[in-house]
Amino acid sequence: xxxxxxxxxxxxxxxxxxxxxxxxxxxxxxxxxxxxxxxxxxxxxxxxxxxxxxxxxxxxxxxxxxxxxxxxxxxxxxxxxxxxxxxxxxxxxxxxxxxxxxxxxxxxxxxxxxxxxxxxxxxxxxxxxxxxxxxxxxxxxxxxxxxxxxxxxxxxxxxxxxxxxxxxxxxxxxxxxxxxxxxxxxxxxxxxxxxxxxxxxxxxxxxxxxxxxxxxxxxxxxxxxxxxxxxxxxxxxxxxxxxxxxxxxxxxxxxxxxxxxx
Amino acid sequence: xxxxxxxxxxxxxxxxxxxxxxxxxxxxxxxxxxxxxxxxxxxxxxxxxxxxxxxxxxxxxxxxxxxxxxxxxxxxxxxxxxxxxxxxxxxxxxxxxxxxxxxxxxxxxxxxxxxxxxxxxxxxxxxxxxxxxxxxxxxxxxxxxxxxxxxxxxxxxxxxxxxxxxxxxxxxxxxxxxxxxxxxxxxxxxxxxxxxxxxxxxxxxxxxxxxxxxxxxxxxxxxxxxxxxxxxxxxxxxxxxxxxxxxxxxxxxxxxxxxxxxxxxx
Ligand SMILES: Nc1ncnc2c1ncn2[C@@H]1O[C@H](COP(=O)(O)OP(=O)(O)OP(=O)(O)O)[C@@H](O)[C@H]1O
Ligand SMILES: [Mg+2]
Numbered sequence: 001x002x003x004x005x006x007x008x009x010x011x012x013x014x015x016x017x018x019x020x021x022x023x024x025x026x027x028x029x030x031x032x033x034x035x036x037x038x039x040x041x042x043x044x045x046x047x048x049x050x051x052x053x054x055x056x057x058x059x060x061x062x063x064x065x066x067x068x069x070x071x072x073x074x075x076x077x078x079x080x081x082x083x084x085x086x087x088x089x090x091x092x093x094x095x096x097x098x099x100x101x102x103x104x105x106x107x108x109x110x111x112x113x114x115x116x117x118x119x120x121x122x123x124x125x126x127x128x129x130x131x132x133x134x135x136x137x138x139x140x141x142x143x144x145x146x147x148x149x150x151x152x153x154x155x156x157x158x159x160x161x162x163x164x165x166x167x168x169x170x171x172x173x174x175x176x177x178x179x180x181x182x183x184x185x186x187x188x189x190x191x192x193x194x195x196x197x198x199x200x201x202x203x204x205x206x207x208x209x210x211x212x213x214x215x216x217x218x219x220x221x222x223x224x225x226x227x228x229x230x231x232x233x234x235x236x237x238x239x240x241x242x243x244x245x246x247x248x249x250x251x252x253x254x255x256x257x258x259x260x261x262x
Numbered sequence: 263x264x265x266x267x268x269x270x271x272x273x274x275x276x277x278x279x280x281x282x283x284x285x286x287x288x289x290x291x292x293x294x295x296x297x298x299x300x301x302x303x304x305x306x307x308x309x310x311x312x313x314x315x316x317x318x319x320x321x322x323x324x325x326x327x328x329x330x331x332x333x334x335x336x337x338x339x340x341x342x343x344x345x346x347x348x349x350x351x352x353x354x355x356x357x358x359x360x361x362x363x364x365x366x367x368x369x370x371x372x373x374x375x376x377x378x379x380x381x382x383x384x385x386x387x388x389x390x391x392x393x394x395x396x397x398x399x400x401x402x403x404x405x406x407x408x409x410x411x412x413x414x415x416x417x418x419x420x421x422x423x424x425x426x427x428x429x430x431x432x433x434x435x436x437x438x439x440x441x442x443x444x445x446x447x448x449x450x451x452x453x454x455x456x457x458x459x460x461x462x463x464x465x466x467x468x469x470x471x472x473x474x475x476x477x478x479x480x481x482x483x484x485x486x487x488x489x490x491x492x493x494x495x496x497x498x499x500x501x502x503x504x505x506x507x508x509x510x511x512x513x514x515x516x517x518x519x520x521x522x523x524x525x526x527x528x
Contacts, residue, residue, distance in 0.1 A: 148348040155317055155335045155342045156362035156413070166361065170352040 035216035044221040053206065053222065060191060060203040061229075063119055067126025068187035072180060074127070075134025079179065080164075082135065083142025083172070096136055104129050105193050112198045121198050126190030133182035141175015142168065177241045184233060192226070263339070263416040263449060265314070266290045269323035271474075272309050282474035283309045284320070289468065289477060294447040296487065298460035298467045300506065302514045306475030307453040308345055311419045314451060315340045327417065337362045341415035343423045345453075347406040349394040355381065356390035359408045366413075380408035383439075385431075400427040407439070417449045424459065432459070433491065457510075461502050462494060463487075469509045479509050 017037045024031040031039070047053045082088045108125060115121040145168050153163040169176070195204020203226060210219040272284040283306040291297055299307050312318040314325055316335040325332040327339055335342075341362070349358045357364075359377035368376075381387050384404040394402055403423050410418055424432045454460050460467045464483055471478040483502060485493055493499055 148344070148346055149350060151317065151344070152348050152350065152361070153365075155315060155344075156337045156365050156409075157335060158365040162365050166353075166364070167350065170350070173352070 035220055039217040040220045040224065043215075043217040044224055047218065047221050047225065056201060056203050056206045057225070059119065059201055060195065063122050063191045063195075063202060064126060064184075064187050067123045067191050068130055068183055070123070071127035071130025071187055071190075072134050072183040075131040075179065075183060076138050076176070078131070079135040079138025080142065080168075083139040084168075089139060093136075093139070096132065099132055100136055104132070104190070105197075108194060108197060111194070117198045117200075119199065119201065122191045122194035122202065122204070125194040126187040129186035129190030130183040133186050134179045137175055137179030137182055138172065141172035141179065144175060145171040173244070177244070181234075181237055181241075184237065185230075188230060188233075263328050264291065264293050265325065265327045265417060265449060267310075267314070267323070267325050270310070270313060270320045270325065271322040272306065272313065272318070273321045284313075285474040285476050287323070287475070287477055291449055291451070294449060295466065296450045296452070296464045298464035299451065299453045299470060300455070300457070300460055300467060300510055301470030301475060301478075302472045302510075303455075305470045305472050305513075307470065308421055310475065311342070311421055311451060311453060314417070315342050315419050317342075337410075337413040338366075338415055340417040340419055341410035341413045343403075343406045343410045343418070343420040345421040345425075347399075347402045349402055349405055349409075351394050354391050354393055355386065355397070355405055358394065358405055359412055361409060362413045376412055377408070380412055381405075383411075384408050400424075400431065403427065414446070415448065417451070419451050421453045422455065423452070425455070457503050457506050458494065461499060461506070462489060467506060469506065469513055471513045472515055478513050481506060481509075 020034070021037050023029045024034065024036045035043075082092060104125075107128070108121075111121050111125045111128070115124050149167050149171060150163070153167045158166060191202070192204045195202040196208050197204075199205045200209070203222060207219055207222050210222065267287050267289040270284060270287040271282070274281040274283055287310065289297075299310070301307055309318070313320050314332070316325075316332045316339075319333070332340075349355075350361065353361065356374060356377050359380055360368075360373040363373045363376065378387065378390060381390055384407065386401060386404060386408075389397060389401065389405075394405070397405065403425070404427075407420070407423050410420070450463075452460070452463065461483055465487070467481045467483065468477055469479045469481070470476065481502065485498065
């Protein structure tokens with residue numbers, strides 16, 4: 001079944017590329033605007049040797065990482081505090097959820113005003129995007145902490161820090177993982193959006209420049225590269241999450257099926 | 263350690279309505295005594311145990327251990343075996359047993375060694391690296407007992423720790439645990455639904471009445487501990503058993519039809 005699904009998926013992509021190539025070959029659509037798959041492929045391989053592109057990728061990657069770290073640290077702290085305090089949760093969950101569902105790019109001009117045009121805006125905006133999502137998800141994860149486990153911590157005289165480390169965080173781990181994933185994704189989105197609008201360097205800036213110069217093949221190749229990076233990050237993340245929350249599967253599978261896997 | 267329960271009452275208030283769970287409990291346990299609590303479901307046995315360990319402050323009255331009033335939990339003074347065992351599912355069995363030691367700042371080496379010893383005693387030495395989800399209910403309960411014993415507490419508070427065990431395991435385990443307890447001079451309060459368990463283990467069996475829980479009667483078991491398995495086959499045992507059976511029946515409200523050995527879940 002799995003391989004069938006995989007073949008099906010590949011078939012759709014190949015068919016799409018074929019239609020695209022044929023449409024441009026027979027001039028049914030203008031290749032100046034949409035380029036062709038082969039041109040994009042060529043541009044993609046050329047791009048990997050282009051120092052301008054490579055340095056843009058490196059600078060954007062650095063910005064994303066920085067935005068992710070800042071946004072996640074703020075989000076984890078804010079989310080933990082909110083998750084532990086019912087009052088704070090009641091006071092701030094509604095505005096945060098609202099903020100989560102609005103496109104945050106409408107706030108971009110404020111960031112540009114404050115931080116100027118360039119990398120700083122991108123990082124700060126990415127961190128802001130990430131922090132909003134991480135906060136909500138960490139706080140939601142805290143709701144998974146069970147009273148009976150807190151009772152164990154109290155009965156066995158855990159300090160405040162020990163309770164957080166031994167009971168609260170492990171219970172909230174699935175929520176925290178979701179939160180971190182949102183952190184990566186939204187740092188990514190935030191940085192790229194900010195670069196697209198307000199920066200001449202980085203991948204976002206480069207995409208804008210290429211698009212303005214009607215280098216459709218280069219633009220698409222660059223977007224392809226970014227997509228690959230996102231997919232790779234997602235795959236790595238999935239593996240990591242499965243490894244670190246393995247006890248969940250082992251309890252779900254029950255005693256009968258698991259034999260000394262650890 | 264000596265423990266006295268003075269005029270303890272507990273009233274729960276939830277959404278305007280109040281539930282009187284315990285009323286005027288007075289009991290005194292001497293050092294090393296093994297007391298079993300019997301009573302109908304919902305009569306407040308778990309509530310009393312929670313108060314004894316300092317997890318809950320009684321609405322009225324106080325609990326005195328040694329010469330201080332119990333106000334907060336302290337596993338070295340009184341360690342719990344909870345009714346729902348409550349192991350931490352993300353920790354392996356060895357770390358679950360050692361969790362209290364870890365909170366107390368005991369080093370890893372010592373903690374692991376002590377935990378392994380206790381697992382061996384509980385017949386679970388091969389399971390140290392497994393996670394709670396891989397163990398049966400009865401095995402998890404034994405881990406919870408080991409976790410409490412690891413603290414070497416003066417008082418052990420056990421809430422139906424062997425409810426999910428088969429008779430065979432329960433007996434053999436009972437013997438080894440009661441040997442340990444007798445050696446260590448631990449004071450034990452055991453909540454149970456099993457008359458056999460109460461008589462076989464305890465120095466004294468307390469029978470509580472249906473809600474609000476009060477001490478209705480108590481029976482001394484004079485046989486010295488640890489007791490041989492043959493004790494169960496003796497005439498004394500049978501007599502105590504029928505005596506307690508009738509008391510428990512009365513505790514449930516004079517209903518001749520009701521079978522007190524069948525725990526009713528609220
Ligand atoms: N946190 C609480 N809030 C409100 N009522 C409670 C609470 N805890 C217990 N009660 C009530 O107090 C009474 C005594 O409960 P408790 O758990 O002590 O009974 P128990 O004797 O241990 O029963 P069982 O044998 O079924 O375990 C019950 O009627 C229960 O509904
Ligand atoms: Mg109970």
